[in-house]
Amino acid sequence: MSHTHDDEVHEHDLGLQHDLGTLRKRRLGRRGMIGLFGGLGVAAVAAGCGADPSGTATTADTSTGQPTPPAGGMGGDSGVSVADGEIPEETAGPYPGDGSNGPNLLTESGVVRSDITTSFGSASGVAAGIPLTVRFRVFDLTGEDASILAGAAVYAWHCDSAGNYSMYDGDAVNQNYLRGVQETGDDGWLEFTTIFPGCYAGRWPHVHFEVYESLDTATSASNKLRTSQLAFPQDVCEQVYATSGYAPSVANLAGISLESDMVFSDGYSLQMAKMTGSLADGFVATLSVPI
Template sequence: MNRKGFLKSLGLAGVTAIAAPLLIHCGNDDEIADSSSGTSTGSGSTGCSVTNAETEGPFPTKSPSTLVQSNIVSDRTGVPFTITITVQNVNTGCTVLQGALVDIWHCDKDGNYSEYGGSGMQPTNYTTVHFLRGRQTTDSNGQVKFTSIFPGWYNGRATHIHVHIYNSAGQSLLVTQIAFPEGSDSAVVQVAASTGYKGMTGYTYNSNDNVFSDGTSNEMSSISGNVSGGFALTHTIKVSG
């Protein structure tokens, strides 16, 4: 069994318990090879089956109920970015799921997460701040929307967003991650070339990323826009609600 399979077999509690000793740096939160090409530009919606589950990584939001907010930028700078996530329930034929709690978090343009740091896992100390984290409740269209900045990247990981979905009673339904399309004219490449970002030298593509080793067909987002006006991501996540 590979490490990803081992993590999944433990369940969410087990992953949380062992995440710190197993996983190093915010960018190395999931180190397994990806079998997908990473060039998809689809919406990440294939059939009516539950979206792939993934580990939270070592930097999940510590108290998500305190971060009920749609604007998660805080003091971070970067290319403007909006995130729209639709949640569907496979138990009702993939109709939209209203009232679900959706937590998201991602790194800043330098590859750092808030709420952690000052250690070997992440040298920069951001333990007292909460940027780029937020919680929203799905509306009648099953949607939540966040205002953010385009994420950066770090060694061992492609650009991605973490998502944890709960039902209205607070029961965990799914922990997953959102993948980003790649290619010469992709948003990832355009943003990497913009001011303040790190460029593509040393970038880990989806095909070599650890988390997406079982493919990105139902984790791949759609992204539109440009650097000057900002980008908009849309993605559908399917849960057993």
């Protein structure tokens, strides 16, 4: 199957899957009202998880207040509350690799892994780029108070430095790197070791992710709790794209903005990662995922 990123702009952002995700009914009551009106000025997730990891902090939008695990551990408390609202439901796009559009990687042995820079199974490629750690902390908002969601699973995937998605297009079509599943610990945290994604025409730099109840449901690609996307701050993108291997991303980033992006244009405060680190040491992107 041949894919282009022109397909993604339409299928990813305007197609049936996007419409269904947008119209999907949230739970009734307080959470439902917050979900409907959260984009009109609801406060972003509050900080309070402890000290940032060591390294040069680079945060484009400190108002997002995403939590960062304390140095030396993945524990800590968070200021996430029911009033902050749920992370938005978004389209998985045409390159999910979860069986909803073509190949299903989730049922393959080896998909549960933290380091997603390499391919596995019969593929052997390695994704090159600026090192990136992506940390998620998952919360359950079904009660009166937000609670940590332990034992949940997150499937994350994104394009490579050239803007290609493994299993689908370009030189990455025969690879399965930059895709993997991890389980949240008792503290709700999980993390992936990866590379900073490139920027392709028509989309702001992002990471896709799906949240499942457990590893069992994730690896059977069933009963998704939420599909969403993580956004990167502009200043970090510009730093990364000025390095070798990201040349096409410079022009592509200049041609798009968060306000014009077809996913993030309706609000991105709950999807904007907090960034720490540096080009020399690699970056860390941290995001709360309240569902």
